[in-house]
Amino acid sequence: QVQLVESGGGLVQAGGSLRLSCAASGRTYKTYYMAWFRQGTGKEREFVAAINWSGDRTYYADSAEGRFTISRDNAKGTLYLQMNSLKPEDTAVYYCAAENAPILPGSRWGDVDYWGKGTLVTVSS
Secondary structure, eight states: OEEEEEEOOEEEETTOOEEEEEEEEESSGGGSEEEEEEEOTTSOOEEEEEEOTTSSOEEEOTTTTTTEEEEEETTTTEEEEEEOSOOGGGOEEEEEEEESSOOOTTOOGGGOOEEOOOEEEEEEO
C-alpha cells in the first residue's frame, strides 16, 4: 500500500508560480513511478508529468513541457511539481499518483492504482 497526501495548492495570478508537494508513505513507494495528474471542472483527469523511481527520467504532457518541473526526494518521501508561468487553463485539482509500472504521457487515470485526494490550483487572469 502507498499513501499519498498533496499540499501547496492555492490561488495565483496568471504568470505566477506554485510548488506542489506530495508526501508519500508505505513500504515500497520508493520503487514506484510517481506522477501528477489534474482534473478541471467538467473535464477528465489528465496526465501532467511523471518521474521514474530514481528520478533520472521525467515525462511531461505537451501543456506542461517547459513550464513545469517534476522531481522527487526519496529520502524525504516527497514528490514535487514546480509550476511556473501559470495560465488560467492550468486551473484544476492536481492529484499525486503512484504505480508499480511506468506512468507515461498518454497514461489514463484508470491505469494508476494509488492516488492522493488532490489539491486545488486556481489561476486568475
